[in-house]
Amino acid sequence: xxxxxxxxxxxxxxxxxxxxxxxxLVAALAPYLPLPYAPAVPDLACVAQPPLGPGAHWLGTxxxxxxxxxxxxxxxxxxxxxxxxxxVLAALLGAVLGGAAGFWGNAGRVPAAGGLLAGGAAWWxxxxxAAGWALAVAAVGAVGCVAAARGHVRGLPTWPVxxxxxxxxxxxxxxxVPRLVLVVALAAVAQVxxxxxxxxxxxxxxxxxxxxxxxxxxxxxxxxxxxxxxxAGLPAGRVWLRHALPHAVQPLRTALPLSIAGLLxxxxxxxxxxxxxxxxTASWGRLLAxxxxxxxxxxxxxxxxxxxxxxxxxxxALASQNHAPTRKA
Amino acid sequence: xxxxxxxxxxxxxxxxxxxxADTDTALRLALPNAPDYGGRASxxxxxxxxxxxxxxQRLGLHLPLFYIGRGVGPASHAVRWQWHGTANQxxxxxxxxxxxxxxxxxxxxxxxxxxxxxxxxxxxxxxxTAAVLAxxxxxxxxxxxxxxxxxxxxxxxxxxxxxxMPLFMVSLLLLLVFANPEVxxxxxxxxxxxxxxxxxxxxxxxLARLVLPIAALTLTALPELTLQLEAALxxxxxxxxxxxxxxxxxxxxxIIRHHALRNALLPTLTQLVELLPxxxxxxxxxxVVFALPGTGRLLAEASAARDYPxxxxxxxxxxxxxxxxxxxxxxxxxWADPRIRWxx
Numbered sequence: 312x313x314x315x316x317x318x319x320x321x322x323x324x325x326x327x328x329x330x331x332x333x334x335x336l337v338a339a340l341a342p343y344l345p346l347p348y349a350p351a352v353p354d355l356a357c358v359a360q361p362p363l364g365p366g367a368h369w370l371g372t373x374x375x376x377x378x379x380x381x382x383x384x385x386x387x388x389x390x391x392x393x394x395x396x397x398x399v400l401a402a403l404l405g406a407v408l409g410g411a412a413g414f415w416g417n418a419g420r421v422p423a424a425g426g427l428l429a430g431g432a433a434w435w436x437x438x439x440x441a442a443g444w445a446l447a448v449a450a451v452g453a454v455g456c457v458a459a460a461r462g463h464v465r466g467l468p469t470w471p472v473x474x475x476x477x478x479x480x481x482x483x484x485x486x487x488v489p490r491l492v493l494v495v496a497l498a499a500v501a502q503v504x505x506x507x508x509x510x511x512x513x514x515x516x517x518x519x520x521x522x523x524x525x526x527x528x529x530x531x532x533x534x535x536x537x538x539x540x541x542x543a544g545l546p547a548g549r550v551w552l553r554h555a556l557p558h559a560v561q562p563l564r565t566a567l568p569l570s571i572a573g574l575l576x577x578x579x580x581x582x583x584x585x586x587x588x589x590x591x592t593a594s595w596g597r598l599l600a601x602x603x604x605x606x607x608x609x610x611x612x613x614x615x616x617x618x619x620x621x622x623x624x625x626x627x628a629l630a631s632q633n634h635a636p637t638r639k640a
Numbered sequence: 641x642x643x644x645x646x647x648x649x650x651x652x653x654x655x656x657x658x659x660x661a662d663t664d665t666a667l668r669l670a671l672p673n674a675p676d677y678g679g680r681a682s683x684x685x686x687x688x689x690x691x692x693x694x695x696x697q698r699l700g701l702h703l704p705l706f707y708i709g710r711g712v713g714p715a716s717h718a719v720r721w722q723w724h725g726t727a728n729q730x731x732x733x734x735x736x737x738x739x740x741x742x743x744x745x746x747x748x749x750x751x752x753x754x755x756x757x758x759x760x761x762x763x764x765x766x767x768x769t770a771a772v773l774a775x776x777x778x779x780x781x782x783x784x785x786x787x788x789x790x791x792x793x794x795x796x797x798x799x800x801x802x803x804x805m806p807l808f809m810v811s812l813l814l815l816l817v818f819a820n821p822e823v824x825x826x827x828x829x830x831x832x833x834x835x836x837x838x839x840x841x842x843x844x845x846x847l848a849r850l851v852l853p854i855a856a857l858t859l860t861a862l863p864e865l866t867l868q869l870e871a872a873l874x875x876x877x878x879x880x881x882x883x884x885x886x887x888x889x890x891x892x893x894x895i896i897r898h899h900a901l902r903n904a905l906l907p908t909l910t911q912l913v914e915l916l917p918x919x920x921x922x923x924x925x926x927x928v929v930f931a932l933p934g935t936g937r938l939l940a941e942a943s944a945a946r947d948y949p950x951x952x953x954x955x956x957x958x959x960x961x962x963x964x965x966x967x968x969x970x971x972x973x974x975w976a977d978p979r980i981r982w983x984x
Contacts, residue, residue, distance in 0.1 A: 484647040484654075487959050489921035492939065493651075496951050499943040500658045576806035583808045584928055584940050599812060603929070606820040616809055623804040 324632050327625035334622055338391035341384045348378035350385040350593035359605045373611045374604040383614060385593035389582075390622075393505065394574040397512040402567055404513065405520025406560050412478035412521070413528025413559065414551045420469040424455025478525070482518035490515050491580065498587045508587045512574060523566055528559040565630050572626035579619055595619050644966055648959030652952055656733060659948040742956070743949040745942075752953040756935060760957075763927070763934035766850060767919040770857035774915065777858065778865035783901070785866070786873035787892050799863040807922050811856040811929040818852060853926045857919055868911050872904035905976050913969040917962045 337344070347367040348354060353376035357364070362371040362379075370379040411419075431449025485493070497511045531537060532555055540550045581587040582596030595615040602612040736743060742752035785792045802810065818824050876882060877900055885895045923936035931937075935954060942950035973980050 480643075480647065483643065484650045487644055487647045487651055487962050488955055489917045489958065489962075491921040491924060492955060492958050495924060495939055495943045496655055496955050497658075499946050499948070499951060500655070580806055580808050580925060584925070586940065586943055596808070599809065602812060602816065606816055609816075612812060612816055616805075616813070619806070619809065620801070620804045623806075624800075627800075627804065 324628065327628040330621055330625045331629070334387050334618075335391055337384055338388040341388040344384060346378070346381040346384065348381050350377060350381045351591045353377055359608045359611075361608075362610050370614055371608070371610040373598060373601040374608065375601060377598075377601075379598065379610060379614055382593045382598045383595070383618060386595040386598060386615065387618070389505075389588070389592055389594045390575055390578060393509060393512070393578055394571050397509050397516065397574050398567055398570040400509075400513045401516035402520045402563050402570065405517040405522075406524045406556070406563065408478050408517065409521030409524035410528050410551065410556050410559050412475040413525035414532055414555055415472075415547075416475045417471075417473040419472045419474045421472055423468040423470050424452050424458075426452070426470050428452030428456055475525075478521065482521055485515060486518050491577065494577065494581065495584070495586055498581065504589065505592070508578075508581070511587075512577070516570065516574065520563055520566055520570070523562040524559050527562050528555060531555050531558045534558075568626040568630040572623045572630075575619070575622060575626075644959075644963045648956065648963065651959065652737075652956050653730070653734070655955060656730065656948075656952055659946075659951070737956075742953040745950050746947045747945055752949050755938065755950065756953050756957060759933060759935040759938045762932055763920070763923050763936065766853055766926070766932070766934065767857065767916070767923055769850070770854045770861065770922075771915055771919055773854065773858045774861040774865060775912065778862055778869060781862075781866045782869035782873060783893070783896050785870045786877060786896050786900075796867070799866060802859055803863040803867075805860075807856065807860045808925045808929060810860050811853070811926050814852050814856050814859075815929060849930070849932075853930045853932060856926055856929075857922050860922065861915060861919065865908070865911055865915070869904060869908045872907050873900055876900035876904045902976060906973070909969055909972050909976065912972065913965050916965040916968075917958060920958050920961050 354368070354372060355376050357368055357372050358376045359374045360368055360372045362369060364371065368378050368380070370383070372378055373382070428449050429452070431445045431447070431452055434445035435449065488496075493515050494511055497515065498508065537550060537555050540554045541547075545554075578587075579594065579596030579599070582592075582594035583600045585597075585600070588594060588597075595618060598615045599612060599619075602608060605611065733743065740753070742756070744751050745755065781795070785795060805813075873896060877895070882895055882900055885899050886892075890899075920935070923934055924940055925936070926932070927934045927936040928940055935957065938950060939954040941947075942954065
């Protein structure tokens with residue numbers, strides 16, 4: 312599995328980008344391509360047929376009689392639609408949580424008024440007992456918030472928020488079990504669907520980017536320009552978002568391609584095991600799984616396997632070349 | 641260590657609450673022959689409902705889920721939050737868990753712990769051998785590679801290529817090449833179920849069936865370990881003490897073995913911690929491909945069948961393995977780095 316090790320195979324950037332562009336283009340155009348067969352429809356007259364045989368199965372068929380080429384094309388679509396959003400969303404979630412945890416540490420404080428407002432509103436919305444009291448608490452909080460915003464009152468009480476401890480221990484709790492096992496367990500709970508699997512992947516993938524951004528943020532927040540921004544009197548949230556965070560997310564440039572590669576491997580593994588995606592969804596992993604039923608059908612293994620390995624290699628090459636300038640600097 | 645154990649418990653509790661929040665599918669799958677009653681639809685529906693209620697009672701699913709929950713109160717008929725007391729599913733589950741009781745399977749009604757133990761008897765030799773082999777091979781290979789022989793570029797390229805393949809692809813490739821009557825039929829393809837011979841022959845069959853799974857696990861664990869250790873060794877060989885050793889006239893292999901290796905080991909130990917849990921996760925794939933009835937396949941099947949007690953037991957087991965790996969890593973750091981030993 313690809314992680315943050317440097318890749319040693321010389322796979323030029325142009326080739327890597329070209330291959331990834333082909334995959335993305337094919338994925339985007341899959342419904343409009345003139346494919347003679349649909350991916351899920353078996354052609355029972357041609358079962359486990361070699362490439363370029365009779366019929367229009369250019370890359371052959373698998374033991375279920377499904378066309379290999381159209382499964383490759385629609386498998387690319389599934390892979391792109393699933394892994395890229397999952398990686399981006401996980402990176403976003405990780406950047407926000409890790410960035411906030413690194414910036415404020417355990418010393419962050421929220422105004423007590425805001426806490427009262429949120430707590431009272433939540434109490435009322437969830438239908439807890441004594442709804443009148445909940446509304447009263449929320450009203451007190453709202454008055455406090457308005458007063459603080461207008462600047463009438465200074466020195467309102469604040470509550471400490473141990474943000475760093477919460478984020479770090481949540482990440483540790485998610486990370487105690489390997490991702491594959493956790494996803495297998497969660498996929499049983501979540502509904503079998505593309506959005507459900509996407510949610511599961513995001514929820515299990517955010518700790519790694521969060522940890523990277525947090526570590527970087529711990530360095531960035533000690534730099535002079537952050538201090539200068541604070542000294543200029545900017546509110547803390549603005550300093551965090553506009554000044555510190557853009558620098559703290561730099562490690563994600565390397566981590567994002569690797570994260571996509573890892574998610575691609577995970578997605579194909581899940582499809583191979585038959586977990587997570589609905590059974591009629593085309594996927595490289597599912598196509599590879601059908602190779603077990605016809606050991607002599609090399610084409611069922613070779614084409615999706617090559618696609619998968621090439622994509623992972625290209626993503627790793629992209630990551631290592633994103634990595635290179637920062638190493639020299 | 642304590643923190644990890646706590647984290648495992650929190651995670652398992654979260655999974656428990658999530659899984660029990662939706663038990664209808666699990667119940668439907670636990671009653672596989674319910675729709676086969678035939679005859680009049682209304683009667684079969686009533687029978688099915690009765691069977692589900694009975695099953696709910698037997699599995700304790702009729703109790704409220706957590707200490708507090710929303711429900712129809714006994715006095716007023718409005719839906720509101722209420723306190724359920726200790727007679728809830730979570731309390732009973734956690735209590736049994738503390739006594740080492742993992743509950744019973746939804747599907748077979750058998751206790752989970754013995755099933756896990758039986759599966760572990762298959763998985764432990766597999767993952768243990770793979771872990772030892774991967775570590776030993778990685779050490780040997782990285783030391784050779786660090787001396788920059790002529791073949792190091794080729795080996796690195798091969799390692800990178802293997803790293804680009806997910807585990808299931810490596811296993812499939814091995815299966816299709818070495819256990820395929822049409823290519824090389826060196827090893828049996830499937831399972832431990834049909835062991836027919838007795839005595840020494842049985843041991844031989846058992847070993848022959850474990851060769852390919854172990855090879856697949858070792859191959860996928862190897863590149864990461866080797867490349868990491870090799871990079872650390874290369875870094876150490878550029879330091880001043882390595883130059884001094886070279887100036888003393890030591891051979892390069894002696895410098896690597898006696899001077900650089902121990903310092904290069906420290907960053908690799910973290911990798912070793914991840915190795916055991918990763919191999920357990922890898923067992924999920926390998927056992928499905930090679931049809932071995934181990935914990936990994938148990939987990940995959942439990943996930944497909946929504947058999948939550950088995951699933952939770954598996955997750956707890958993997959968490960325990962991870963805690964053990966962390967403990968092992970602490971001991972290894974203690975052994976490898978005297979600076980840690982001398983800290984007050």
